[in-house]
Amino acid sequence: MKKFFLLVCAVIFSASFLIAQTKLPPVDKSTMDMSYYPNGYPVSKIQDKPTDPLVARVIYSRPQKSGRTVFGDLLEYGKVWRLGANEATEIEFYQNVKINTTKIKKGRYTMYCIPYADRWTVIINKENDTWGSFKYDIKKDVARMDVPVQKQAEIVEAFTMTFEKAGTGTNLIIAWDDVKVSLPIVF
């Protein structure tokens, strides 16, 4: 019994010691965010409001323009871009979907992009839980789609990914600085 008591004391002591040693992470400069399709799904869910079934969710980080010219300068045309910051951008499908006629099984994927002046090649890749695009492996691609770049009058300061309803499913809107693209996801 005494031994047990000592053990408990040791565990409690080491636990408090370990906590004291923990280096807590600061808040990221490019903060993380999450978008669902249907939009606002989590709120509708707790309010018991009927929505269409859950289809997709994207988790990404939001770098800011901060006065820089983003495309063709900060981001070189023709080079793989991580479509965000920090941890690789992740998209999860809760049902099978189609992108550019490629069938994509429900599940979790990583997204990348190769920007050009007039179009972006958006990439869905199956290597998950990675950082940035430094280890991007083309052999793990599951789908690619070229989408036209659209100029917009309003400057988007923080990189943004959000879904909008479309006739054939949803479009993933990806916007930063003075451009946006729209990736059709069919289901």
Add this chain to the structure above:
Amino acid sequence: MIKNKPTLFFVIVLLTALCFNACNTINSNNPEIQKPVFEPSNSYAAVDKSPMDISYYPVDFPARKMSGNDTGSLTARVIYSRPQKNGRAIFGNEPPPKYVQQYGDLWRLGANEASEIEFFKPVSIKGQRISKGRYIIYCIPFEDKWVIVFNTNLFSWGLHPDTAKDIAKIETPVYKSEKTIEHFTMVFQPSATGANLIMAWDNMQAALPISF
């Protein structure tokens, strides 16, 4: 269709007003559901005031994977939002506005979307088996302990968890921290039997021991 200009104008005003009202009603049901923002000018999705963050175990798994370091297999990750203290007293024995979080009340361990934890292998926490999979995680804080709850109501908003879907409730002692922690923080740390999930805010912190 509508050739008469004043009529068209009237219809537009009416539709705009209806739309504005409709948008308002969604949020006015529950003011807590309005997401506070600090970049409202973004017309697609404003940047959250309580930013989201992610923690992995092994610690920094994605970055280490990228640099080719041997990390060991992926065990867990938590996705949560980070509210700030902002000069407020967070934990206490009275309801808001005196304390942000009253002892004994459910606390969402974050902000906005429900905090989500995923185990990539089965784990055990203080003798309770938790299957591999994804859960939402919330807390019932007391002065001397936090009750950490795992729940299966995924993809929900953090307020008012559906307690019928709780699958495990685990008590863990809470400690005073030396420094004030401005942003709510969840992070994994290696331990002798697996990892501790450290949860810290204001002047309080707790460690949930996860064995695997």
